[in-house]
Amino acid sequence: MALKAVIFDLNGVFIQSPKLSDRFRDDFGVPPEEFLPALKSALTQARLPGGVDVYTSMRPHLERWGITHTKEEFFHYWFSAEHEVPEMADLAHTLRAKGIRVLILSNNFPERSAYYADFPFVRDAVDTVYYSWQIGYPKSDPRAYQAVLDREGLRPDECVFFDDQEENVRIAQSLGIASHVFSGIDGVREVLVGVFLSFRTK
Structure with missing residues (x-):
């Protein structure tokens, strides 16, 4: 792949x-x-x-x-209780430096999206953020994932998806996207090494 x-x-x-x-x-x-x-x-x-x-x-x-x-x-x-995970931002920078697009698909609402716009990693470490209230579908709907693929000009087999909810992972898998339950950055690294053998992070 x-x-x-x-x-x-x-x-x-x-x-x-x-x-x-x-x-x-x-x-x-x-x-x-x-x-x-x-x-x-x-x-x-x-x-x-x-x-x-x-x-x-x-x-x-x-x-x-x-x-x-x-x-x-x-x-x-x-x-105000929410905070970034620096290790994930670093990983996103590493991916982008290797020519891999970093996308976010999030069930969210306008006020929270506006708040996140000021987070440095959203500006600097991510290519595009897709919010459910903007694309029209929550992640419980397969059309949410298809919307991202269509807008990015991607095929399912060209992507990997990570989410902390098993239901969302199953739905993305049904479209042919290699999808995994997020359990921490080490798990992400293991998956990426498996599909992208030259991938390494510090």
Whole structure:
């Protein structure tokens, strides 16, 4: 296989953070079993074009939990705990130096995407970021992966995909993309050495 591109998930791969449900439990006393269904419903809408923003969907729940955050305060609380993974940014630079495109496919929403635009690795280490709310499909839909292939002019056998969710990996595999569950940078290196024998990182 002539490897031309590596497609990565974003959150849980290039960006790490404590679980938001754990933070709401610890800081506000909201049980995860109550918080997570509310957040999942809000994200399902916000991740698609023209969807209701997360704060609007979450506001009734926040009020019920006695949380008085404004929209700006809510997103600042959420996003400020997120941080880049330097080792992944370094790996992306190495790939690009070898002529391999580095792409990101992420289920996300406009406010979070705007926040990530200021992250150095998004500007410097990645060729293109594809967000679900922009391309029109979440990663649970095979058309999300096909959209990336079409826009990049790639065949499935020219790519490798890494995601931290098994469901997304299975869907990408169904299109013929060599796909792997992300378990850390060492696992990524092992896969890349297998498909691209000259690949080496520090």
